[in-house]
Amino acid sequence: MARIVMKFGGTSVAGTERIRRVANIVRAQAAAGNEVAVVVSAMAGETDRLVNFCREANPLYDPAEYDVVVSSGEQVTAGLLALTLQAMGCKARSWLGWQLPVNTFSAHANARVDSIDAEKLISSMQAGEIAVIPGFQGVSEDGRITTMGRGGSDTSAVAIAAAVKADRCDIYTDVDGVYTTDPRIVARARKQKYVTYEEMLELASVGAKVLQTRSVSLAMKRGVRVQVLSSFVDDGAPPADTLPGTMIVSEEEMDAILENSDVERQTVTGIAHDKNEARVVLTRVPDRPGAVAEIFLPLGEAGINVDMIIQNVGRDKGETDVTFTVPQSDLARAQALLEDKKDKIGFNRIITDSKVAKVSVVGMGMKSHAGVAATMFKALADRGINVQAISTSEIKVSVLIDEDETELAVRVLHTAYGLDAEAPAG
Amino acid sequence: MARIVMKFGGTSVAGTERIRRVANIVRAQAAAGNEVAVVVSAMAGETDRLVNFCREANPLYDPAEYDVVVSSGEQVTAGLLALTLQAMGCKARSWLGWQLPVNTFSAHANARVDSIDAEKLISSMQAGEIAVIPGFQGVSEDGRITTMGRGGSDTSAVAIAAAVKADRCDIYTDVDGVYTTDPRIVARARKQKYVTYEEMLELASVGAKVLQTRSVSLAMKRGVRVQVLSSFVDDGAPPADTLPGTMIVSEEEMDAILENSDVERQTVTGIAHDKNEARVVLTRVPDRPGAVAEIFLPLGEAGINVDMIIQNVGRDKGETDVTFTVPQSDLARAQALLEDKKDKIGFNRIITDSKVAKVSVVGMGMKSHAGVAATMFKALADRGINVQAISTSEIKVSVLIDEDETELAVRVLHTAYGLDAEAPAG
Numbered sequence: 001m002a003r004i005v006m007k008f009g010g011t012s013v014a015g016t017e018r019i020r021r022v023a024n025i026v027r028a029q030a031a032a033g034n035e036v037a038v039v040v041s042a043m044a045g046e047t048d049r050l051v052n053f054c055r056e057a058n059p060l061y062d063p064a065e066y067d068v069v070v071s072s073g074e075q076v077t078a079g080l081l082a083l084t085l086q087a088m089g090c091k092a093r094s095w096l097g098w099q100l101p102v103n104t105f106s107a108h109a110n111a112r113v114d115s116i117d118a119e120k121l122i123s124s125m126q127a128g129e130i131a132v133i134p135g136f137q138g139v140s141e142d143g144r145i146t147t148m149g150r151g152g153s154d155t156s157a158v159a160i161a162a163a164v165k166a167d168r169c170d171i172y173t174d175v176d177g178v179y180t181t182d183p184r185i186v187a188r189a190r191k192q193k194y195v196t197y198e199e200m201l202e203l204a205s206v207g208a209k210v211l212q213t214r215s216v217s218l219a220m221k222r223g224v225r226v227q228v229l230s231s232f233v234d235d236g237a238p239p240a241d242t243l244p245g246t247m248i249v250s251e252e253e254m255d256a257i258l259e260n261s262d263v264e265r266q267t268v269t270g271i272a273h274d275k276n277e278a279r280v281v282l283t284r285v286p287d288r289p290g291a292v293a294e295i296f297l298p299l300g301e302a303g304i305n306v307d308m309i310i311q312n313v314g315r316d317k318g319e320t321d322v323t324f325t326v327p328q329s330d331l332a333r334a335q336a337l338l339e340d341k342k343d344k345i346g347f348n349r350i351i352t353d354s355k356v357a358k359v360s361v362v363g364m365g366m367k368s369h370a371g372v373a374a375t376m377f378k379a380l381a382d383r384g385i386n387v388q389a390i391s392t393s394e395i396k397v398s399v400l401i402d403e404d405e406t407e408l409a410v411r412v413l414h415t416a417y418g419l420d421a422e423a424p425a426g
Numbered sequence: 427m428a429r430i431v432m433k434f435g436g437t438s439v440a441g442t443e444r445i446r447r448v449a450n451i452v453r454a455q456a457a458a459g460n461e462v463a464v465v466v467s468a469m470a471g472e473t474d475r476l477v478n479f480c481r482e483a484n485p486l487y488d489p490a491e492y493d494v495v496v497s498s499g500e501q502v503t504a505g506l507l508a509l510t511l512q513a514m515g516c517k518a519r520s521w522l523g524w525q526l527p528v529n530t531f532s533a534h535a536n537a538r539v540d541s542i543d544a545e546k547l548i549s550s551m552q553a554g555e556i557a558v559i560p561g562f563q564g565v566s567e568d569g570r571i572t573t574m575g576r577g578g579s580d581t582s583a584v585a586i587a588a589a590v591k592a593d594r595c596d597i598y599t600d601v602d603g604v605y606t607t608d609p610r611i612v613a614r615a616r617k618q619k620y621v622t623y624e625e626m627l628e629l630a631s632v633g634a635k636v637l638q639t640r641s642v643s644l645a646m647k648r649g650v651r652v653q654v655l656s657s658f659v660d661d662g663a664p665p666a667d668t669l670p671g672t673m674i675v676s677e678e679e680m681d682a683i684l685e686n687s688d689v690e691r692q693t694v695t696g697i698a699h700d701k702n703e704a705r706v707v708l709t710r711v712p713d714r715p716g717a718v719a720e721i722f723l724p725l726g727e728a729g730i731n732v733d734m735i736i737q738n739v740g741r742d743k744g745e746t747d748v749t750f751t752v753p754q755s756d757l758a759r760a761q762a763l764l765e766d767k768k769d770k771i772g773f774n775r776i777i778t779d780s781k782v783a784k785v786s787v788v789g790m791g792m793k794s795h796a797g798v799a800a801t802m803f804k805a806l807a808d809r810g811i812n813v814q815a816i817s818t819s820e821i822k823v824s825v826l827i828d829e830d831e832t833e834l835a836v837r838v839l840h841t842a843y844g845l846d847a848e849a850p851a852g
Contacts, residue, residue: 016482050502056442057506058513065512068505068520072498076476079494080483086491087484094494098524099569143525 002167003035003125007135007157010044011174012231013077016084022231023084025172030090030130037121037131037164039157040081042073047150063108067137067147071097074134074153082132092130095121097137098145102156106140110149113138113156113218116163125164133160154215162222169219169226170245171211176230177246178203178210180419181271185407188420192246192269194257199269200248202362202396207274216248225249251364267372268363268417273406275357277307278331279388282338284319284348294345295322298337304330307358308391308400322347323389325400328354356388357406360398361413373397379416385409428593429461429551433561433583436470437600438657439503442510448657449510451598456516456556463547463557463590465583466507468499473576489534493563493573497523500560500579508558518556521547523563524571528582532566536575539564539582539644542589551590559586580641588648595645595652596671597637602656603672604629604636606845607697611833614846618672618695620683625695626674628788628822633700642674651675677790693798694789694843699832701783703733704757705814708764710745710774720771721748724763730756733784734817734826748773749815751826754780782814783832786824787839799823805842811835 006029008022022040030036042050050070054061078094085092100121104111121131135153138146148155154171161169176191178200183189195203197220204213210228219226229245249257258265285291292311299306304326312321326334331352338350366372373390376397380387385408389400401409414420432455434448448466456462468476476496480487504520511518526547530537547557561579564572574581580597587595602617604626609615621629623646630639636654645652655671675683684691711717718737725732730752738747752760757778764776792798799816802823806813811834815826827835840846 016479019483053442053502053506054509057445058509060513061509062512065505065508065520068508068522069502072501075498075501076479076495079491080479082491082494083480083484083487086488087486094491096494096571145522 001033001035003164004029005037005039005157005161005164005166005169007039007153007169007171008041008231009153009173010041010047012172013040013042013081014044016080019077019080019084022172023081023088023090025231026081026085026130027088027090035125037125037133037160037166038081039133039135039153039160040074040077041135041153042077046073046076063110064144067108067145071134071137071145071147074136078132078134085130085132090130091128092132093124094132094134095124096134098139098143100133102138102159104138104140104146104148106142106144106146108140108144108146111138111140111146112148113159116159118160118163121160122164151212152214154212155218158215158219158222158224158226161224162218166224168247169224171215171226171228172231173210173228174230174232175210175228176244177228178208178248178270180269181410181414182208182273185273185410186414186420188423189414190419190421194247194249194254195269196251196254196364197248198251198395199362199364202360202393203270203272206272206358206360206362206396206398207276208270208272211248219248220250223250225253254364265365266363266417266419267365267369268361268419269365270362271359271410271413271417271419272362273357273359273410275403275406276328277325277356277358277400278328279323279325279353279356279400280331280334280338281351282322282345282347282349283351285322286346287318287320291345292322294341295338296324298341299326299334302333302337304334304337308389308398310389325356325358325389355403356400357403358398358400359406359409359413360396361417362396364395366395366397375416376413379412380409383408383412385412427459427461429590430455431463431465431583431587431590431592431595433465433579433595433597434467434657435579435599436467436473438598439466439468439507440470442506445503445506445510448598449507449514449516451657452507452511452556453514453516461551463551463559463586463592464507465559465561465579465586466500466503467561467579468503472499472502489536490570493534493571497560497563497571497573500562504558504560511556511558516556517554518558519550520558520560521550522560524565524569526559528564528585530564530566530572530574532568532570532572534566534570534572537564537566537572538574539585542585544586544589547586548590577638578640580638581644584641584645584648584650584652587650588644592650594673595650597641597652597654598657599636599654600656600658601636601654602670603654604634604674604696606695607836607840608634608699611699611836612840612846614849615840616845616847620673620675620680621695622677622680622790623674624677624821625788625790628786628819629696629698632698632784632786632788632822632824633702634696634698637674645674646676649676651679680790691791692789692843692845693791693795694787694845695791696788697836697839697843697845698786698788699783699836700786701829701832702754703751703782703784703826704754705749705751705779705782705826706757706760706764707777708748708771708773708775709777711748712772713744713746717771718748720767721764724767725752725760728759728763730760730763734815734824736815751782751784751815781829782826783829784824784826785832785835785839786822787843788822790821792821792823801842802839805838806835809834809838811838
């Protein structure tokens, strides 16, 4: 018997027929004797419909009223799932954000969970009632509805799991786990039984769109074991005691798991790619103290996230080229900001390129292994792939390459780090 | 300057374009210096969509979860109207049922208002903020969302008006007031400037579908002046200081109005019709004490509303025919109940007829005038219309006639009581 929080996304609850499938999965967990809380998103398409209404009503919308409108999508799904569970003979009730309450800081439309009062929730679960909770929503200090930004339901689920001290938080998505890389690119990609929070964070932030980054950070901070698994299994109800997905665990738990098995720690756990970066080159920047700060300070103030930065060796004495990447969606804004400061910074011209991709290798094992980056550069060089920029963290090495070579690079690296499965996935 | 509660129904807020028209009407009232609260329904069609979801999820739905789902429709409209008003430069915010709160007795899906805490609402209105309130919804003693049954937004508006001590409650509908009869039947029907609560109650309950009956009862009990007017006026914003609709007032206010004008009190204010009745005849019921009670007790216990009752003179000694009417929607249930008790009651057979209509003349002036019923019967008899049953109240006379003769009867009576306008309406 365990206490479990389950979370289902918009595709899994799109329509009453799919909600019935979800209810079957939930019922199986409850029937196995577990205490169950379920967090649900709005039906797929519903949030977009509501956001469009808000834009039509007021292009510069007040986020407090926007929250009133868009939070209704999850409210509807929560009520419908409770009704469906009742129709199957389960005890179930919905708990809206303001009813628990899920207290958030009142940054409307992008709220963060402050605290969750889980007392009523826990009593209800202990009494055998399935708690159905709309994700994405909370309540501000002054009693108004807040929402947590797109994809916030993952974060809701993790926060609920932390509050009720759940044994695990199962996030049901349209993929059945975390793979060594995108199986659509590499047929021999392998589903992983375990990854660490740190690895998952790096994988999520570089484009493996399985979990929202904020939810992984929160899980790490609060020590919530998160499982990623698919809601689209054939019988609608996986066996309650197996772990069919990928479990995201702490480094300590991972160490214990590895100690009790014959499996050696892998140097590299996964390979991610991200085509949403753009490269910016400022040519002939004066090579003097403070010049680089004049470039990046205004970008930082404008909330533009700069990732890779390279300062080339100057071709001419006293001048240098500065290369960096920004999200494609911020490129136009970054360019305008820099043109504005052209005289102050003193560069010659801006060259931009959106046809780039970032490919990253991620793994806790990297900490204790030398040569990971060397393997990467050699494997790419052997296939003639030119590396335009590099960035590294403790457990990640990323390179910027030509967008057209993304899939080739991912395949080459997947093989180079020995990640290929014996038989193709799927 | 006045304090006004305005209410807009589903047709008036169906889509962001119509919400903009509503916002224009609201803004005109606020711009005229009034303190304004607005109560809104869900967009036309939205409640049906949500109710269907509930039925699909669970045909025997839990009304508490049903309320969670269907109340979202009004929540969306309230947020959108607040956003639209803000886009026009007005200060506005939404107040959900649980935020005020609108406390109700927790008969889910059919809740009644217990009390409304109007303190925050009044401060906000006094500060020049337009309050936007979703109709139809409240909160139960145990903090769950309740709804007030279909059409409950009229009742919400009147309850809010009573709580904030509003000078009047303007109910915007798709008709521009209360007419002497249905203008689709009688071209010379006249819009009335004033009707009393009592008259409106009789008109509403006999089929003049302008206002929900419960809202009129509540207005009468709490002394709320209610105005019925159309939201579909050409310029979207009627002059703020005229009363373009029909004002529903107390008998005392009506007396004062009549005293200060040359107009004489009309005997009859309106003529209503209702085609949703069915006639039931039980033949050869034993003419003994208690026999009639055995017919009507079980119907009452089953919640079937019996309206007109006639006991014919018995053809044979010791036997009589009993005729009465029930709503068509309850006819099958009534018939089954009576067949069940056939032996106990001792009747011969049941004859039913759905092709009947009830036509009623209503008016406060009736109290002080004799001969109203006589005028009615003579006018109908002159045109060969057969009266099958009669019922009366202090301010109403109703007759049951053949359904095919409904329109003819309404026209004949409209003329007979001198209600025809000099020129056709519209």
